[in-house]
Amino acid sequence: MSEHHHDHENTVKPMVEEITEFEVLEIAIRELCIEKGIFSAEQHRIYTEFAEHIGPTPGAKLVAKAWLDPEFKKLALTDPMKACLEVDVDWLNPTGSGTTSDFHALQILEDTPTVHHVIVCCLCSCYPRPLLGNSPEWYRSPNYRRRIVRWPRPVLAEFGLELPDNVEVRIEDSNQKHRFMVMPIRPEGTEGWSEDQLAEIVTRDCMIGVALPKPGVTTNVKTKTTPAVRPIGS
Amino acid sequence: MITSDVFWAYMKCPQDQGGQLHPAEPFLEKQEEQWELMTYVLCEVLGWGGVWVSEERRRIADVEIGLSAYLGLPYYFRWLWAATKTLVEKEYITWGELTDRLVEVQDRYADGLNGRVPNAQPKYEGDGSKVKRNNWVTDSLGKGDPTMYAGQANPAKFKVGDRVKVRDLPALLYTRTPEYVRGAEGMISHLSYESPAPEDEAWGREGDKPEWFYIVRFKQIDLWDTYHGPESDSLQTEIPERWLQAFV
Numbered sequence: 001m002s003e004h005h006h007d008h009e010n011t012v013k014p015m016v017e018e019i020t021e022f023e024v025l026e027i028a029i030r031e032l033c034i035e036k037g038i039f040s041a042e043q044h045r046i047y048t049e050f051a052e053h054i055g056p057t058p059g060a061k062l063v064a065k066a067w068l069d070p071e072f073k074k075l076a077l078t079d080p081m082k083a084c085l086e087v088d089v090d091w092l093n094p095t096g097s098g099t100t101s102d103f104h105a106l107q108i109l110e111d112t113p114t115v116h117h118v119i120v121c122c123l124c125s126c127y128p129r130p131l132l133g134n135s136p137e138w139y140r141s142p143n144y145r146r147r148i149v150r151w152p153r154p155v156l157a158e159f160g161l162e163l164p165d166n167v168e169v170r171i172e173d174s175n176q177k178h179r180f181m182v183m184p185i186r187p188e189g190t191e192g193w194s195e196d197q198l199a200e201i202v203t204r205d206c207m208i209g210v211a212l213p214k215p216g217v218t219t220n221v222k223t224k225t226t227p228a229v230r231p232i233g234s
Numbered sequence: 235m236i237t238s239d240v241f242w243a244y245m246k247c248p249q250d251q252g253g254q255l256h257p258a259e260p261f262l263e264k265q266e267e268q269w270e271l272m273t274y275v276l277c278e279v280l281g282w283g284g285v286w287v288s289e290e291r292r293r294i295a296d297v298e299i300g301l302s303a304y305l306g307l308p309y310y311f312r313w314l315w316a317a318t319k320t321l322v323e324k325e326y327i328t329w330g331e332l333t334d335r336l337v338e339v340q341d342r343y344a345d346g347l348n349g350r351v352p353n354a355q356p357k358y359e360g361d362g363s364k365v366k367r368n369n370w371v372t373d374s375l376g377k378g379d380p381t382m383y384a385g386q387a388n389p390a391k392f393k394v395g396d397r398v399k400v401r402d403l404p405a406l407l408y409t410r411t412p413e414y415v416r417g418a419e420g421m422i423s424h425l426s427y428e429s430p431a432p433e434d435e436a437w438g439r440e441g442d443k444p445e446w447f448y449i450v451r452f453k454q455i456d457l458w459d460t461y462h463g464p465e466s467d468s469l470q471t472e473i474p475e476r477w478l479q480a481f482v
Contacts, residue, residue, distance in 0.1 A: 019343040023269045023352045025314055028335040030276055030354040032327050037362030039283040047275045047282065097374035100281025100288040104378025105427050107449075122252030122412055124296050125309070134274070137264035140309050146256040149414065152454075153463050158258060168466040171454075173252065175410050176447060176472035177380050177429055220263075228265040234351060 020229070050094040052232070055133035056204040058087040059181055062108075062131070063207065064198035067186040073110075076183070080106040089130050102129045103177040109209075110183045115168045117182045118156070118209030120148045121175055128179040132207055138222065139208065149173055159210040159221045182209040189215040245406060246413060248304040249296035253414040253458065268351070270310040277313045284367025285326065286438060287379075291316045293408050293436035324438075326365075369440050380429035383444040387428035390446040391475055396422045398450060399481035400473060408436045411477045415450075418457055419481050423470060424449035431474040445475045 034041050062083060066073035076083040081091055084106070091098050091106065098104045106128060109117040121127065122145045127135040138144050148155045152169045156162070163169060172180045184206050190198060205211035205220045228234075277291055295316035296304065304312065321327045343352060374382045392398060402417040403409075410432040426447040429435075434442045454467040461467070 017347040017349075019340070019347060019352050020269070022267070022273075022308070022311055022314065024336055024339045024343075025318065026269045026272050026276065027352060027354045028332065028339050029314070029318055029321065030272065031339075031356045032331060032335055033276075033280070033283075033321070034354070034356040035358060035360050036326065037360030037365050038285060038321075038326055039279045040362065041356065041359060043279050043282060044275060047279050048271070051271060051275050051278075092376065092378055095282045096376060097282070097371070098378040100278055100379075101291075104381045107424070120252075122414075123249045123410055124292060134266070136261075137309075138261035141259075141261075142251050142254070142305065143256055143259040144261065145251045146254045147258070149469060150253040150458055150461075152467065154258075158261070165464040168468060169463065170451075170467070171469040173412065173469060173471040175412060176426075176432065176474070178426055178447075178449070178472055222261040223263060224260065225263040225265055228267045228270075230268050230351065231265050232268050232271050234268060 023230075046094055051134075054129055056131075056207065057199075058084070058089045059128070059131040059204070059207050060199040060202035061087045061195070062181075063183050063202045064195045066183060067198055068195055073183075076108050077110055080108050083108075084131065091130055093130070099129060102127075102179055105178045106131075107178055107180050108183050109170075109172060109180055111185050111209075113185070114166065115170055116163055116209065117170050117172055117180075118148060118152060119172045119174055119180045119182060120145060122146070122149050122173050123175045126174040126176075126179060128181050131179075131181055132204060136204070136220075136222075137226070156210060159205070161211055181207050183207075184209075184213050187213050187215060242404075247297045247409060248299070248301040249292070250409075250412050252412045267310075269314075270308070273310040273314045273317070277317050280317055280320075282371070283362075283365070284369075284371035285324065286320050287368070287370055287435055289432050289435035290320060290438050292410075292432075294319050297408055324366075368438065380427045380444075380447075383428045383430070385428070387444045387446050390425055390448075392422045392425075392446075392448060392478065392480070394422050394425060397481045398422060398448075398478045400450070401477050401479055403477065405433070407433075409433050411473055412471065414457055415452060415471060415473070418452055420450040420452040420456070422448050423451040426472055429474075431476055447472055447474050448478065449473075450478070 033039055066076045091104050111117055125135050125140040149171055152171055174180050200218045201213045203220050206213045211221050280286055281288055295312035299312055399419050400415045426449055428444040428446055430442040430444050449470050449472050451468055451470045454461045454469055455465055
């Protein structure tokens with residue numbers, strides 16, 4: 001056995017799967033809270049179930065419905081909370097007061113041939129969770145938050161979206177209690193489509209405003225994913 | 235010599251990231267860790283239980299944690315740290331209870347996970363009837379926040395279409411008015427809702443008088459010296475009345 005090989009064997013420890021500091025802290029706090037009655041195990045269970053089931057589907061459905069039904073579109077733009085009920089999203093769920101982080105104030109931003117909206121939160125990660133689920137990692141990153149407010153067109157170009165100069169790019173920095181969602185323009189080539197067909201091309205990215213809906217495109221622009229050590233439900 | 239500019243650069247809230255220089259990095263998705271989902275749930279359930287409002291979490295997680303941890307540690311760790319700090323600060327748990335429990339959980343998994351998925355094992359369920367809770371829990375029930383504050387502010391000072399200037403206030407400790415709009419001129423595009431200002435909500439205060447919030451539209455060329463896009467490009471953000479002054 002060579003010297004090198006020998007050293008190697010002495011220094012490499014066997015692989016032990018260890019708990020992380022993050023997991024230890026979360027577990028410790030959750031146990032203490034339940035033991036002290038700060039919240040109940042049942043409340044925690046109810047909220048977990050809510051959190052596991054939110055996603056962009058209701059948002060896509062809402063947009064598709066609005067494309068097909070001018071009356072519903074009017075409702076979505078003037079009374080978004082009521083419109084959300086029609087896609088089975090009640091912003092007072094799951095607590096009766098709503099979620100503490102998403103509040104109870106929503107605006108749906110309608111794109112027009114001359115105005116294109118993009119949402120961001122330059123302060124943290126404000127995002128319409130009940131309608132779109134949790135925000136993507138990049139939405140919370142300084143990379144997006146720092147640049148999209150100041151260099152919107154170059155950043156949009158990185159997502160493959162280049163808009164002509166006669167389209168006003170309007171950044172909506174959602175830094176207070178309003179939450180925002182973009183309602184893009186219905187693209188050409190979708191004539192006669194059903195609500196379900198239309199909803200499929202309204203991707204999460206379209207409702208953030210970094211992409212436009214396109215027949216045949218049903219996935220988000222950036223799909224490279226950093227894997228988790230112990231992902232949800234592992 | 236600490237000049238005024240340098241002083242306010244040190245005092246700037248770490249969370250206020252908009253417009254800072256940054257190289258173009260790839261945009262990545264991330265598979266969420268179980269502890270990250272559990273942290274999100276924990277923080278929301280603490281709100282449901284009346285321990286804090288989410289603005290308190292933002293103050294602790296996004297400002298008081300300091301810039302290096304803000305930029306260097308995982309997003310949800312900041313939430314978790316804020317929950318921990320608030321529970322100790324508000325005397326729900328002691329430092330000793332926290333530390334003992336950390337040791338206990340570490341010991342439980344000291345030999346490695348060996349295929350186990352870490353999970354909480356509370357010894358019993360406590361009686362929550364004597365736990366101190368804020369008024370938000372009952373005041374927001376069936377209404378939501380900020381809907382719960384409707385009708386409580388003084389009449390709105392501005393209306394849609396009004397020209398306004400964002401005041402450049404000496405904002406210490408906490409604010410949600412980004413630095414990049416301070417001193418800028420814009421136009422009221424929407425009368426939003428009534429709510430206490432985040433700068434007060436961040437401390438868990440209750441009973442403060444709500445004020446009107448407005449969505450203000452700015453031209454990008456009025457915000458940045460070097461905006462190279464078309465003149466019509468714009469940015470909107472929401473601002474409480476105290477930060478706005480009339481501008482003709």
